[in-house]
Amino acid sequence: MPLPKTSVAREPLHTRTIKVESFAREDGLWDLEAELVDLKSYDFPIRHGQIHKAGDPVHHMHLRITIDSDFTITDALAVYDAAPYGQDCASIAPAYRQLVGLNLLKQFRQRVKERLARSAGCTHLSELAQVLPTAAVQTMAGRRRSSGESEIHRTDKQPFHLDGCHALRLGGPVVKEFYPVWYRPDTQAGGS
Secondary structure (H helix, E strand, C coil), X not given: CCCCCCCCCCCCCEEEEEEEXXXXXXXXXXXXXXXXXEXXXXXXXXXXXXXXXXXXXXXXXXXXXXXXXXXXXXXXXXEEEECCCHHHHHCCHHHHHHHCCCECCCCHHHHHXXXXXXXXXXXHHHHHHCCHHHHHHHHHHHHHHHXXXXXXXXXXXXXXXXXXXXCCXXXXXXXXXXXXXXXXXXXXXXXX
16 A cells, blocks of 8 residues: 555655566575665755756665575675766675674664774665565565575574564464464564
8 A cells, every 4th residue: 555645745866776586596695686776856056066967876886795594794895877976875885795794684674884983984875784684584585485495483492573563473463374373462562
């Protein structure tokens, strides 16, 4: 369901698009390719009397990571198509090799902040990296289903996604129906 129309007239200003695509590789690894594009809906002045035209990307960057079946990053590459300060922005791209070795399911977002915060990284690439854990989970979900690795009937280890959001809280109706072995009726939302 889309958001309802507003009752107040508005002027469009900014559009940010984030896109993530994932790929199974023939070597048994997976690539996630993330893209961020920022557009303005108006012209504005930039350096040396030039004008940045409406609809031309202010930011356009890409981040590719390769992961193994344990969600550990084995390779990372960042590239820029557009940035407000050109090569001064793009020169930070090699720093994103520091993602190699991180695990998307083990404090990944915090590790990105520790390694690439402020002037050690690019605000926009680091924000783009933040969407990768949930995209990776979606990537692997289909693989696990098709290989018969469904976590619905496991009893030896709680599936990692349980108690990770409101719908999958241990005391909720979804867990009760689909993961009954992990259902905890006395568990409140937001904690276990």
